[in-house]
Amino acid sequence: MTTPAAGKAFAHRLLADMLRIRRLEEKCAELYGATKIRGFLHLYIGEEACAVGVLHALGPGDNIVATYREHGHALVRGIAMGAIMAEMFGKASGCSGGRGGSMHLFDQATRFYGGNAIVGGGLPLAAGLALADKMQGREGITACFFGDGAMAEGVFHETMNLAALWQLPVLFCCENNFYGMGTALHRAQAQTDLCVKAAAYPMATAKVDGMDVLAVHAATLEAAARVREEGRPFFLELQTYRFRAHSMFDPDLYRDKAEIEAWKKRDPVDTFPARLRAEGRLTDAELRALEAAAEAEVAAAVKFAEAAPLEPVETLLRDVHTPEGEP
Amino acid sequence: MTTPAAGKAFAHRLLADMLRIRRLEEKCAELYGATKIRGFLHLYIGEEACAVGVLHALGPGDNIVATYREHGHALVRGIAMGAIMAEMFGKASGCSGGRGGSMHLFDQATRFYGGNAIVGGGLPLAAGLALADKMQGREGITACFFGDGAMAEGVFHETMNLAALWQLPVLFCCENNFYGMGTALHRAQAQTDLCVKAAAYPMATAKVDGMDVLAVHAATLEAAARVREEGRPFFLELQTYRFRAHSMFDPDLYRDKAEIEAWKKRDPVDTFPARLRAEGRLTDAELRALEAAAEAEVAAAVKFAEAAPLEPVETLLRDVHTPEGEP
Amino acid sequence: MKTSYREALRQALHEALSSDTRVFLMGEDVGRYGGAYAVSKGFYDEFGPERIRDTPLSELGFVGLGVGAALGGMRPIVEVMTVNFSLLALDQIVNAAAVLRHMSGGQFSVPVVVRMATGAGRQLAAQHSHSLENWYAHIPGIRVLAPATIGDARGMLAPALADPDPVVIFEHAQLYNLEGELPADWRCDIRSAAVRRPGSQVSVITYGGCLPKALQAAEMLAAEGIDAEVVDLRVLRPLDTEAIAASVGKTHRALVVDEGWKTGSLAAEVVARIVEDSFYDLDAPPRRLCSAEVPIPYARHLEEAALPQAETIAAAVREMLNA
């Protein structure tokens, strides 16, 4: 499927962003082993087409709410890779001042309302942001990312009803990677067709191949347009797969290798360039250049993070409350 | 609609129970005014056909979980009217020892697991009781009563999924009286067809006229049979209406009189005897006798409650923990 | 001007809604019904359904929406009907409202106000009679208020809304019908405790629904020649420890009265602060009078016995002074 937006330059941007996420996270895994990064680290490797396809279909006035698996979203949304890496290093120059770490990347400038380590915790926040926009007559919509597992939480139910009832401009983006930690979707939810679940609120829905960045982008453009025009929520299911374990603590013993291998054949970072090459829209030189750029950016980000300062312990009690005088 | 079970004697029992509930609650309202009964008092007046129809279709081995609007359920299930009245008087001879009051009627002997003052709070308890029965190979099913408003709570969503996923023998009985306190169903939930909501989990569902005791009884027999045979949950929507305010504190300013009057024309305590009379299955004398019996029972219950002793203050700390030695 | 606690809350809300279009009220039955405690009666017709939002029974969801709307530039006042139901919403208060500013390195503040009724005394039984103020007072990132007078009912909302961070307001269910004079100077801060009755022999330190009982006890004691000072904490987080120390420094004796269960109560925190800050000022060990460690029973005589009462407060003071 080809969309008008899918011109060559644009296709290259999508590919470039997927590569940036992939290289960034491969480096994160390495640095976790080297204990430069600590705490929980949830890799997005394999799911890049979702964040890239969705975020390229949104505008700067839109709000983004993400999960603890949000490095890719933060990066594509426009947070500097150095600020992301510094955050994971716990440095003061991190995008959350080193207070948040991997699961809590925030950025006011790009309306990135953060990673959230409570499964489903971002759902009502997103609906609330949309409510604020609606009441203030703002243009933007709010895109909320969450996983298949989150759909079993009561807060999903409450938020879907409120968004449908109050006609809030929320684009619900469910990244269905078929597992919630070690529990397969079919072992956690009796209704495995997530669109059927969402449609009951009622809400318009669409299911899309989350391994196909152009399909994700096209579906998001369409869904977002409906949210903007109708001022109603929309539920988008992105079927995808995580190639790595749930977190760095996960021995990943609950999935068969065959299943993982089958999905890896659909790796967007391989299939998309292959397709572009086949269509004569990407040369080996161009691909090498994109790869090189991503690697250079990662190297620079690590350098920045390494050099970044630690916050002095003396300011430990900062940012609990807003200082007098600040808005 | 007439079912084999709807023989004359049985029909009279159903009518008798509806009258017992009606007279009991009319007296409760009076005694609330006289400050004999305090706290919250939620009357079931108008909805009697639901409890009577459902509970007469269940057996002694089944579990019942109810809400704060449970006087009728407790009575029909078999708790002595005197013990119910004494409970509302806060007397030691109350069915909960005076500790619970109107919202917390309990009875181990009839597997009545109580009124619950937290909207939706009984849902997971019911599923847990069903899980215990299933794991222990017990025969019984669990009937769980709740309102339309409860369906917006997250715990409803979580319980429905768990019941469907684990195939638990629960009969979910939604008493849809179209209002949650002062908020109309259509102002609280975007999806007003509650069966559609339940069907998404997925679950078998049925909608029934909750003002027609025979229809409720027949639908419950069918639903309960399916739960027993298939060992799966079933969602039964009983469309009904409360003729009184939500509670004794409610000025009831949010419903138009016309709506209330229209529903009152369907009062089961009038329409059911009228129908039986028309079918020649009830004489005026028989009706007078049932009325008289209900009034006598209420009078005796009040007498019992008045005479019942108060628990001594010295035992205030009782029943927080199980005394040593008790199971 | 004679008024009631309920009316004072109502006026404060009316003023806030009238003066700032970013302010809106949301919660169960705040609109058509007029509020479970009739505090917002008439607002639905006056301000309309957009600004007086009846919510579904979805405590976690609508509190979370309030937090999100605050992030988005609004000034939501979220009414959780009672603290009992706030148990369902704690995740969004503790893991979102209270931490977002910190986790974002100071980028996002959450100017939300959450109001809820609290307390027992109306024979509503175990599930509807909680006093969990200390749970909230334990959490960094939120400010916790307990208006116990008509003046504070009128005055605390404005500064709470002006606070860029989350504020939780506890309104004791037994205070709504409290009648009295609205002081001319009802404007107040949300930082300091207040001495409601000056005294010299013992400090009775309390808050919320126990304040009227403590004042009543002080009157009874005065008749017996015992001069008790009554301190109203007003702000439960952060605690005004200076005010506590000042009172104890004067009276050398302290009784902390708290409707919460004794174990793990806010009263324990106050006692701990007293021994940390004023140990050598004490003529006797500080004492606590709290609720009995039992779920609140329905029966009136049992409920009364479970809660602090003016008589039991007075008795505790007598004991302390005769000891």
Next chain:
Amino acid sequence: MKTSYREALRQALHEALSSDTRVFLMGEDVGRYGGAYAVSKGFYDEFGPERIRDTPLSELGFVGLGVGAALGGMRPIVEVMTVNFSLLALDQIVNAAAVLRHMSGGQFSVPVVVRMATGAGRQLAAQHSHSLENWYAHIPGIRVLAPATIGDARGMLAPALADPDPVVIFEHAQLYNLEGELPADWRCDIRSAAVRRPGSQVSVITYGGCLPKALQAAEMLAAEGIDAEVVDLRVLRPLDTEAIAASVGKTHRALVVDEGWKTGSLAAEVVARIVEDSFYDLDAPPRRLCSAEVPIPYARHLEEAALPQAETIAAAVREMLNA
């Protein structure tokens, strides 16, 4: 026999599952995954999916199912992955498990055991580092345990399951990898506190994840000739006040160490009990060392500074003795 805290918990669970068919384990990823902290690894294959139940992400729902299953005659062990997620399940713990026996006039007991990991120290940041033990210790109707040793990890589950009422067990996330000897007499009660290190000059009273830190501090102090007694509360509700009074009666000085935030902490309750029971035994005001009043930061150096550490415990003791 040398073992680990994790292995001791595992053995206790294995024994319970093997010896009583009414016992089953349910929670997120307790089965196929083997438990978030690998405590139930292998159980899924050994006991099967009926008795080792992987649940959906539905904390309120499955905790409520546990309560209901207990009402129905089972002996459920519900694992809430961490206390942080228990915020979503509090309603069923506080408004169902804790009150059903009371509200039913003693007709229905709720023999459910709820296990959860607690605490900070692993750079998991603000939403994943809570220590809310005092919230639970505040609630009548539940018993609250904090196994802090390999012996208690092995011994506490059996009496908890034998208890006909709800029991909440807090396992500090930093203890799972603790290695050491399993005492021969690991069988224990769930009523009493324990003196983990006898001493004469000061009582360091603590529980859970702070116990190893307190013992380490005591060693450091011993090297300096300071003889500190370390008391492990073990049971957070009901508190063993006799044991606290006995220790303070001996040492005349108390430092309470608690990973919870200081304001409204369990440490405050312990201090209050000490002044109520042992005021005239005290040579100095009891002190508290708790977590700083800040959401726990991710950065390692900030997190370390926010929590009690062996060094800061030792320093606090020195100060008390030199004061």
